[in-house]
Amino acid sequence: MDFTGKHVIVTGASSGIGEATARTLAARGAAVTLIARRAERLVALAAELGGKTRWFAADVGDGEAQCGALEQAVAEGGAVDGLFLNAGTGGSFAPVESYGEAAFEQVLNVNLMAPYRAIAQLLPAMKARGRGAILVTGSLASERGMANNAAYVASKHGVLGLARAVALEAAPHGVRCNCIVPGFIETEMFAALPSDALAQIAARVPQGRTGSAQELAEAATFLLSDAASHVTGQSLAVDGGVLGTLSV
Numbered sequence: 376m377d378f379t380g381k382h383v384i385v386t387g388a389s390s391g392i393g394e395a396t397a398r399t400l401a402a403r404g405a406a407v408t409l410i411a412r413r414a415e416r417l418v419a420l421a422a423e424l425g426g427k428t429r430w431f432a433a434d435v436g437d438g439e440a441q442c443g444a445l446e447q448a449v450a451e452g453g454a455v456d457g458l459f460l461n462a463g464t465g466g467s468f469a470p471v472e473s474y475g476e477a478a479f480e481q482v483l484n485v486n487l488m489a490p491y492r493a494i495a496q497l498l499p500a501m502k503a504r505g506r507g508a509i510l511v512t513g514s515l516a517s518e519r520g521m522a523n524n525a526a527y528v529a530s531k532h533g534v535l536g537l538a539r540a541v542a543l544e545a546a547p548h549g550v551r552c553n554c555i556v557p558g559f560i561e562t563e564m565f566a567a568l569p570s571d572a573l574a575q576i577a578a579r580v581p582q583g584r585t586g587s588a589q590e591l592a593e594a595a596t597f598l599l600s601d602a603a604s605h606v607t608g609q610s611l612a613v614d615g616g617v618l619g620t621l622s623v
């Protein structure tokens with residue numbers, strides 16, 4: 376998994392899974408472009424990762440802002456070898472009938488429309504080069520329902536479907552597209568869940584524990600690398616066994 380000479384864009388790079396993956400990619404030689412909203416986090420990470428790292432502060436839910444950041448990333452960092460569309464929001468918890476249309480749309484906009492827009496923008500150049508790897512971040516909610524979080528579940532089902540559809544369109548052109556499915560991973564998003572739920576969740580994972588951002592980063596780096604050259608249209612769960620088991 377040598378990324379020397381490769382340019383990889385990571386959205387949601389200011390914390391958690393995106394940050395860990397950016398570190399892992401940079402350690403393996405990639406020139407990494409970091410995108411998220413919190414500029415101060417990106418500045419610090421870029422300084423730590425060194426000269427080949429670029430950063431752009433943008434809200435990926437703002438189509439123009441994301442488009443501009445991606446344009447600049449290509450202008451400064453060159454053709455894109457890897458595109459990790461990982462930025463995501465958990466949305467709020469409410470029954471579907473009171474969730475609210477604006478709140479529902481906001482979650483879909485960040486979790487589904489932003490990856491769609493980024494792929495529509497960058498896939499043509501990847502196809503023309505005949506190479507490239509796209510990875511989107513799904514969730515257990517890409518594969519299962521969850522009460523009181525309908526927007527997140529719909530968006531994460533959607534992004535898995537997007538990855539599968541793009542994989543088919545891109546495969547004849549040498550471009551791969553996959554979905555990584557985090558289980559319960561210790562990041563800021565996970566810590567935002569109600570505290571009494573966290574210990575209960577960990578106990579119900581077959582491995583008996585939650586996962587780390589680094590455990591996600593290793594699998595994401597594999598899927599973005601040439602080591603995964605025959606892997607496309609797949610969802611890979613990094614979840615300690617949750618999706619593989621029957622729980623009643």
Ligand SMILES: NC(=O)c1ccc[n+]([C@@H]2O[C@H](COP(=O)([O-])OP(=O)(O)OC[C@H]3O[C@@H](n4cnc5c(N)ncnc54)[C@H](OP(=O)(O)O)[C@@H]3O)[C@@H](O)[C@H]2O)c1
Pocket residue numbers: 386387388389390391392393410411412413414416433434435436461462463464465485512513514515556557558559560561562563564565
């Ligand atoms: N942790 C888990 O257990 C878990 C489980 C399933 C799926 N996931 C998925 O994993 C991905 C990463 O989440 P995480 O767990 O690493 O949580 P995290 O530490 O909270 O990271 C979320 C990242 O997304 C960025 N982001 C959120 N909204 C954004 C926006 N509108 N524009 C640009 N960037 C935005 C955040 O940066 P800024 O705030 O700086 O913008 C941050 O870098 C998400 O797609 C999430 O749905 C996580």
